[in-house]
Amino acid sequence: MSQFGPFSYAITIFLMVAGLYIVIARNNLIKKLVGLSIFQTAVYLLYIVPGKLIGGTAPIVAEGYDTYSNPLPHVLILTAIVVGIATLALGLALVVRIHEAFGTIEEDDILREEHAPR
């Protein structure tokens, strides 16, 4: 099981970097938001993975079990998920407004329209 630690960190970092790349490189605003949520899920993994104990169970106290995984990251990530969906909803509402105002959700088209003389 000693191989799992580096492997899980590698997966986490890959997802994080992929999300960051989507946010920076893509012009489409909705796709940027999807990239942002991928970045967020990578952060969930980064928190949850160190809390796992091999041989432990979910942190619900019951007879016959004495090893539990760490409940504290679970709590923090529950909060993070809910805040993340709130961010996503607000971002999508902004995108819909931008689409109303500019007729496009591509970033460079919006910039061009902003700087064009009217």
Added chain:
Amino acid sequence: MAIAVLVLARTRNLFSVVVLAGIYSFLMGAVLVALDAVDVAMTEASVGAGVSTVLLLSALALCRSREARPGERPWLPLAVAATTGAMLVYGTLGLPPFSDPDAPIHTHVVPRYLQDGPQEAGVPNIVAAVLASYRGYDTLGETTVVFTAGVGVIVLLRRLRRAKDTA
């Protein structure tokens, strides 16, 4: 999961991007179950795969569902992402090994939560006990954030409807 993300980065049809994001969230939920985080997995499956897919689809219904063209000059973002990745790898070298019971995360406040939580909070589920009792103010702040976001969405979309009425 990594495959889903790679396809997602390449696809330009936004509808399939949204569906892939839903699949990705479900896979993430399965991974979280394997990591003993059942509460988080349940929330991720319902909120991440359910609610956010609905939100993204309804936003797509109001906008165009196709990305115009791939971004030009992908080298600068790629370099930024690679640099961040390298720094993260360097950071993980200092972390304690996986599933080490003596790591700081397992020895700080958590043993007390696990030992006294059922008596003090009255529920066997420690996640619920910490969420609602020990860190109740966090949850209050969280609901404030959600409320603010909801108000913001309502304000933004109401202006949209009014603009449509006058047009």
